Amino acid sequence: MSSPKYAVLAIGNAIVDVIAETDDDFIKAESLNKGGMTLIDAERAKTLYSRMGPGREISGGSAANTLAGLANLDHKCAFIGQVADDQLGEVFAHDIRATGIDFAVPARAADVPTARCLILVTPDAQRTMNTFLGASQFLPASTIDPQQIADAAILYVEGYMWDPQEPRAAIRQALPLARAAGRKTAFTLSDAFVIDRYRDDFLSLMAEGAIDILFANEVEIASLAQTDDFEAAVAMAAAQVPLLVVTRGEHGAIAVRGGERVEVPAEPVEHLVDTTGAGDLFAAGVLAGLCEGRDLKQCLTMGAVCAAEVISHYGARPEADLRALISARLG
């Protein structure tokens, strides 16, 4: 097997974030699902946008954010996602390419616009996401190229992609291709509500051995295992995947690989601003560590350092030199 061209190839939603500060009264008045991700349609997106404060537009998308972290750490990556032929699509495509990530999927006609996520950030730095999937939900399976999948050490897919039918079909096609090429597959559970809708699918994928590395946070793992007993949930999921990584916000993270279990605390953050992208960047650090052949504890620490950077500013993509931060931390 040849040395892979890419560290990670990701399939994810191609989203531009629209980030605005707000207060808890607004979250309540608009009946928003605080801290979660809610899918909204075009009409609701228009109404909510008209009511929210001035925004800043920064490229986002869970898996794309993870790749931005990996690219910041000098790992070559590629992205598969669907934008429309409009200005937000140009912004997304420009930003991901300017980050050094290969992105070859052509823009779709702009009858349905590029996806956007209206993100309301409260003073506690919690982010409440309202996603209009737009063009992103029409990612066709034809964008899956067996050669590109074989060219990546790890295929990474986001659970968010399971909602729309076409991307789900694309992922169902991609996962076995990665395994057939002798590559690893990684999956992030993304959101407790997504799991609620597709628990059986996700459990089947795990049972079939389609997932080598599973990322989740503690709410998601509880939803997957349908238990509030954290240890029971971890045990259940760890039995189904070779490597399980669970983030616990300010309580750090754990990983279980066979009989090995590792735990790290969260890294200190001087000014907590916006938690958007914390999980995405944690995954970036872990995947980078795995690609570099680091031990599990170092991988988790790298994840924690990357997450700490991204929550210290608005926007879900890193602004600092992550390698320098990791070197300062790991020596």
Place this chain on the structure above:
Amino acid sequence: MSSPKYAVLAIGNAIVDVIAETDDDFIKAESLNKGGMTLIDAERAKTLYSRMGPGREISGGSAANTLAGLANLDHKCAFIGQVADDQLGEVFAHDIRATGIDFAVPARAADVPTARCLILVTPDAQRTMNTFLGASQFLPASTIDPQQIADAAILYVEGYMWDPQEPRAAIRQALPLARAAGRKTAFTLSDAFVIDRYRDDFLSLMAEGAIDILFANEVEIASLAQTDDFEAAVAMAAAQVPLLVVTRGEHGAIAVRGGERVEVPAEPVEHLVDTTGAGDLFAAGVLAGLCEGRDLKQCLTMGAVCAAEVISHYGARPEADLRALISARLG
């Protein structure tokens, strides 16, 4: 004369900023005019964008930024500028309205897109602006409503608007309307290169008594007076306008009103990030102070506080509560 509905009505370019970090090598390689504003065409905008790093999109435009500062300080304002019927136009219109500013000019057909300013920020926090004026240069004189002008205590116009023909005609129509309604007019010189192109026009406006308040920085005032002798330049300009305000970056600012001359130092900034909008927010603080009937020294201090806030983060619109900062400073 009735009490005005608006503190300030501004005529300016309706621009979305695309802000990316860069280094001096890039500035040199692209032959950019470091620290200045350069007008670029659609093709150059496309090329430069393709070469610059990932951006963040934040509404901008000099006079619009000034209004955002005034609105943050609870002064009711209105804006006249031209966007196109496209996604960046929606972003601009949303942001200015969400800030509480009245903006009624309908979007123009999207054959020419909304203006954008590609802003490269170097590690010294200097910003280098490359503006594609797009729809903004087609602001028709028909958007000038005599009633709206009479409704504002101050009509504020940016020198940048002098480049394209239609906005220039709009401003030429607006200035005498404000004076006829007994309102004040304020003008910002915007940029030394703009002054180079239209020095005679600007000097004529001043000589005719069309400008009550003139804003400039030290480079602009030198360009206007065609002398590097700062005091000579100030004396020349001050003789032509009732109130002259000149900002000097880290050296503070001065104002001259008849025989009165006031000077303030720059306010301290903990982390200097991006100087975009410094002059715009200085003007906001000064105009707010004037509307509140403050003395000239307090007006300048308010300007300095507002400028210090906006250069401590990316983006040319305030993120903090300016009134709280001013209260802390002035007591």
